[in-house]
Every structure is written in C-alpha cells, then in structure tokens.
Amino acid sequence: MGTTQLETAPEPKYWHLKTVLSDALDTEFSVGEILPNERDLAARFGVARATLRQALEQLELEGRLQRRRGVGTTVAPPRVGVAVDPARHTWPGATGDDWQPVAAEEAATVPAPVARLLERAPGEPVHVVRRSRVSAGRPVAAELLYVRTDALPGCADPAGPDPAARARAVLHALQALDLDGQDRTVELGSASAEDAKQLDRLPGAPVLVVTTRYVSGGRPTAVAVSTYRADTCRLTFGERAAEPVLTG
Amino acid sequence: MGTTQLETAPEPKYWHLKTVLSDALDTEFSVGEILPNERDLAARFGVARATLRQALEQLELEGRLQRRRGVGTTVAPPRVGVAVDPARHTWPGATGDDWQPVAAEEAATVPAPVARLLERAPGEPVHVVRRSRVSAGRPVAAELLYVRTDALPGCADPAGPDPAARARAVLHALQALDLDGQDRTVELGSASAEDAKQLDRLPGAPVLVVTTRYVSGGRPTAVAVSTYRADTCRLTFGERAAEPVLTG
DNA sequence: AAGTGGTCTAGACCACAGC
DNA sequence: CTGTGGTCTAGACCACTTC
Numbered sequence: 001m002g003t004t005q006l007e008t009a010p011e012p013k014y015w016h017l018k019t020v021l022s023d024a025l026d027t028e029f030s031v032g033e034i035l036p037n038e039r040d041l042a043a044r045f046g047v048a049r050a051t052l053r054q055a056l057e058q059l060e061l062e063g064r065l066q067r068r069r070g071v072g073t074t075v076a077p078p079r080v081g082v083a084v085d086p087a088r089h090t091w092p093g094a095t096g097d098d099w100q101p102v103a104a105e106e107a108a109t110v111p112a113p114v115a116r117l118l119e120r121a122p123g124e125p126v127h128v129v130r131r132s133r134v135s136a137g138r139p140v141a142a143e144l145l146y147v148r149t150d151a152l153p154g155c156a157d158p159a160g161p162d163p164a165a166r167a168r169a170v171l172h173a174l175q176a177l178d179l180d181g182q183d184r185t186v187e188l189g190s191a192s193a194e195d196a197k198q199l200d201r202l203p204g205a206p207v208l209v210v211t212t213r214y215v216s217g218g219r220p221t222a223v224a225v226s227t228y229r230a231d232t233c234r235l236t237f238g239e240r241a242a243e244p245v246l247t248g
Numbered sequence: 249m250g251t252t253q254l255e256t257a258p259e260p261k262y263w264h265l266k267t268v269l270s271d272a273l274d275t276e277f278s279v280g281e282i283l284p285n286e287r288d289l290a291a292r293f294g295v296a297r298a299t300l301r302q303a304l305e306q307l308e309l310e311g312r313l314q315r316r317r318g319v320g321t322t323v324a325p326p327r328v329g330v331a332v333d334p335a336r337h338t339w340p341g342a343t344g345d346d347w348q349p350v351a352a353e354e355a356a357t358v359p360a361p362v363a364r365l366l367e368r369a370p371g372e373p374v375h376v377v378r379r380s381r382v383s384a385g386r387p388v389a390a391e392l393l394y395v396r397t398d399a400l401p402g403c404a405d406p407a408g409p410d411p412a413a414r415a416r417a418v419l420h421a422l423q424a425l426d427l428d429g430q431d432r433t434v435e436l437g438s439a440s441a442e443d444a445k446q447l448d449r450l451p452g453a454p455v456l457v458v459t460t461r462y463v464s465g466g467r468p469t470a471v472a473v474s475t476y477r478a479d480t481c482r483l484t485f486g487e488r489a490a491e492p493v494l495t496g
Numbered sequence: 497a498a499g500t501g502g503t504c505t506a507g508a509c510c511a512c513a514g515c
Numbered sequence: 516c517t518g519t520g521g522t523c524t525a526g527a528c529c530a531c532t533t534c
Contacts, residue, residue: 072501186485
C-alpha cells in the first residue's frame with residue numbers, strides 16, 4: 001500500500017492488484033456478495049480497466065470470483081468437489097452415477113485422438129452419447145461418450161424419436177459387457193461452443209478435460225471425454241473422495 | 249471493417265482467429281517451428297495486437313504454442329503424459345519416483361488449507377520439503393510436501409548445511425511408516441512466484457494443482473501440493489498410465 | 497433505458513534474449 | 516544494439532440482464 005516503491009518495481013501492476021483484491025475478498029467480502037463494477041474498481045485503484053480486468057481474470061481462474069455479463073462480479077463459493085474415480089470399476093451409466101443422458105446418435109466421424117484411443121479408423125461409425133453432470137444444482141460437466149458400434153450388436157438400431165431415450169438405450173446395453181479396466185488422463189482445455197452452452201459459460205472458458213478409456217474383452221471399447229468447469233470444480237480421486245461438499 | 253458481414257457477426261474476432269491459427273498450425277507448421285512475430289501476425293490478419301494476443305493466449309493454454317519473451321512464439325510439441333497415480337501405495341520419495349528433493353526446513357506456518365488437511369493447527373510446526381519433477385529433460389512440476397513433525401520423531405534434528413540432504417533425510421524417514429492409504433484432488437491454479445521460477449514460467453501461469461493426502465496410523469500424516477505446468481502436461485491415472493502418445 | 501461485463505483498437509513503454 | 520513477447524493506457528462500441 002506504500003507510495004514510494006523504489007525497488008519493488010519488477011512486479012506487474014495486475015499481479016499486485018490481484019493479491020490486494022485477494023486479501024480484500026478474504027477479509028471484507030462474503031460469498032455471493034457483489035463487487036463494485038469494473039470501471040469503479042479501476043478508478044479506485046488508479047489503473048486502466050484492462051489492467052483491472054487482468055487481475056479479475058486471474059481470480060476467476062482460481063475460482064475466487066464469478067463474473068456474469070449484464071449482471072456483475074460476485075464472490076464465488078468454494079470449489080465443489082466432484083468424484084471422478086469411483087475405485088469400483090463400472091461402465092458409464094451404471095446405477096448411481098451422477099450423469100444425465102442428453103442425447104445419442106450414430107456418428108461416422110469422431111475426433112482423431114478419440115479414434116486413436118478406440119483403435120478405430122476415423123471413418124468407422126461409433127455411438128456418440130452426450131451426457132450432463134449436475135452437482136449442487138449447477139451444471140459442472142459436459143461429456144461426449146464414444147462407444148464402438150461393434151461392441152453393442154443389439155443396439156445397432158437408432159430408432160426412437162426421443163434423443164434421451166436413445167442415449168439410455170446405449171448406456172443400458174453397455175452394462176451387459178464385462179469391464180476389464182479403465183485408465184484416465186486429465187488436462188487443461190477450453191470449452192467448445194456446445195460445451196460452453198451446456199456449462200453455462202462463454203466459449204473458451206477454461207475446463208478440465210478428463211479422458212477415460214474403458215477396456216472390455218481385451219480391447220478399448222468406449223472413450224469418455226468429460227469437460228469440467230475449471231473455475232468451480234475440484235476433481236477428487238481415491239478412497240475417501242470429496243469430503244467437504246458432496247451429495248451422495 | 250473489411251466487408252459486409254451481415255449475419256456472421258456474433259462470433260468474436262479472437263475466437264475466429266484462434267480457429268484459423270489452429271488449422272494453420274495443423275497444416276502448415278511443424279513442431280518447434282517459429283511463428284511470425286505478434287506485430288506482423290496482427291497486421292496480416294488485420295486486427296489489433298491485443299486481439300491477436302488473445303487468440304495466442306488461448307492456443308498456449310491448450311498446449312499448442314509456446315511463447316518466450318525475447319525469443320518468439322513456437323509450435324509446441326504434444327503434451328507430456330505424466331503418471332500421477334501409481335496404483336501402488338507408496339510414500340513420496342520411495343525408490344523409483346520421478347521427483348528430486350530440493351530442500352527442506354521445519355516451518356511453523358503452513359497454508360490454512362494444508363493445515364486443515366493435516367488436522368493440525370496453523371501454528372504447529374511441520375516439515376516442509378520442496379521437490380522438483382523433471383520429464384523429458386524439462387521441468388514439469390514443483391511440489392511442497394508437508395509432513396507432521398510428530399510422525400517423524402527420529403527426524404527432529406534439522407542439522408546439516410545441505411538443503412537437499414535434509415530433504416532426503418525427511419523422505420527417508422517417511423519410508424519407515426506404514427501407509428494406510430491416500431486420496432487426491434486436482435484443480436486449476438496459477439503459479440506462485442517460486443513455483444513459476446522452478447517451472448521456468450512466468451508467475452500466474454496456469455497450473456494443475458494436485459493435492460495428495462497420505463494417511464498413516466489412522467490419521468493424515470503428510471500432504472503434498474504438486475503444481476504441474478498446465479500447458480505442457482497431461483496427467484495420467486490408472487493401470488496403464490502414461491503410454492506414449494503414439495500407438496504406432 | 498440504464499448498467500454490467502465482453503470485445504476491440506492504436507498507440508506506448510518495459511523486460512528479456514541474442515548478437 | 517535489435518527484436519521479441521509482456522505490460523499498460525484511454526478510449527470506443529457491443530451483448531446481455533434488469534428494471
């Protein structure tokens with residue numbers, strides 16, 4: 001807060017601003033409270049609005065703030081813990097998972113990385129199931145599940161006008177297979193236009209991308225690409241997953 | 249400004265720019281190649297430099313680009329898969345892990361969240377060990393490991409002028425304990441000044457924060473906070489962790 | 497209509513790498 | 516030194532929500 005900073009210079013303004021704001025959030029604000037608007041904040045701290053926004057972006061990335069166009073900036077609640085690895089080996093769609101089927105279709109083209117994981121040529125058809133995950137009343141993740149069509153011979157019929165019903169049919173057929181195992185990767189990504197809409201965020205919002213491969217009969221049978229909101233989610237793994245805030 | 253775009257408007261320029269650049273990276277550039285500088289690129293696409301930078305930031309976040317001040321922007325190699333969950337239950341520092349001890353000290357103050365995980369009051373002393381993880385010759389993660397001092401009675405002596413030696417001593421003492429289990433969380437964060445230096449990034453760079461809690465004797469004994477470079481790392485979990493990107 | 501955050505511009509200067 | 520990316524400014528307009 002000093003005035004003369006003779007040799008503390010090399011620290012960028014937005015970085016210093018961020019720490020000041022972060023401390024203020026801890027001491028002077030409570031969850032859900034709305035902050036002054038960006039123009040006022042910038043004026044108060046004597047910086048350009050762009051600089052103030054750089055600090056706010058960092059804080060939003062860390063899950064401290066939530067910004068909504070047309071509304072304002074509010075103090076975000078602590079990140080929600082979502083269980084990703086239920087030690088038990090089960091297919092997606094098993095009873096008790098937190099996902100809701102949205103739609104399904106048989107697609108001829110899949111992203112190249114997914115095709116590689118499935119050990120299929122990019123042109124061969126696969127079932128594509130879109131699902132949604134909700135926690136504490138808020139959407140936390142969107143998913144695209146790819147299943148080899150030849151693994152579900154009884155499910156080759158795409159009939160039914162209801163997209164959600166088709167999705168449930170594919171998921172139900174999966175449960176009959178033996179599951180040898182699964183492996184997972186987690187990386188940072190940015191939300192596609194569709195995922196963003198499903199997650200109630202803007203396109204490009206940071207997401208944690210969880211890629212799960214399911215192995216059955218000695219070969220990869222399904223691949224799930226789940227995108228979690230990085231600002232509001234904390235992924236939990238292991239035995240006693242997600243103690244602080246979790247439903248059941 | 250260029251021509252009339254009557255109804256293609258709602259897509260932000262930087263978003264469109266990002267997809268154009270992404271396609272160009274796939275088709276016209278190879279890994280390691282350097283791109284034209286930002287001023288030239290901005291001029292070529294007819295946008296302000298700030299807008300061009302917004303697109304580049306997204307691509308860097310997705311691990312497609314690498315930018316270094318004073319050098320330039322290069323096409324990044326595919327993300328490195330790093331194994332995080334070696335199904336085997338072992339303490340940090342067990343033979344065969346990929347971490348290098350850097351230093352250790354006995355600290356009286358620990359971050360509040362860590363103290364809570366350790367079920368210690370924020371004031372009680374703990375061992376703090378800093379470690380570094382290197383993969384493919386590049387630093388990929390920095391870690392702070394917190395260990396209850398009362399769990400390592402034989403290690404109460406902080407002697408030794410060599411920081412790395414002290415770190416090894418703490419890790420070695422850990423191995424003698426029984427390990428009941430461990431649980432983990434993954435979330436998005438931004439690099440602190442120290443982590444940034446260790447990771448060869450700028451402060452605030454996006455990182456994947458892995459928090460691991462080790463339980464011994466029925467109570468939490470150690471907590472590791474590992475920060476992985478989000479731009480270059482893909483965390484892998486499960487049995488067949490981290491098989492190289494290409495399957496031939 | 498008013499107020500918010502989101503996008504965009506055209507400049508300027510700074511910090512750093514390499515010659 | 517030159518050239519690069521990083522920071523910062525002061526303004527403008529747009530998209531959205533709310534009243």
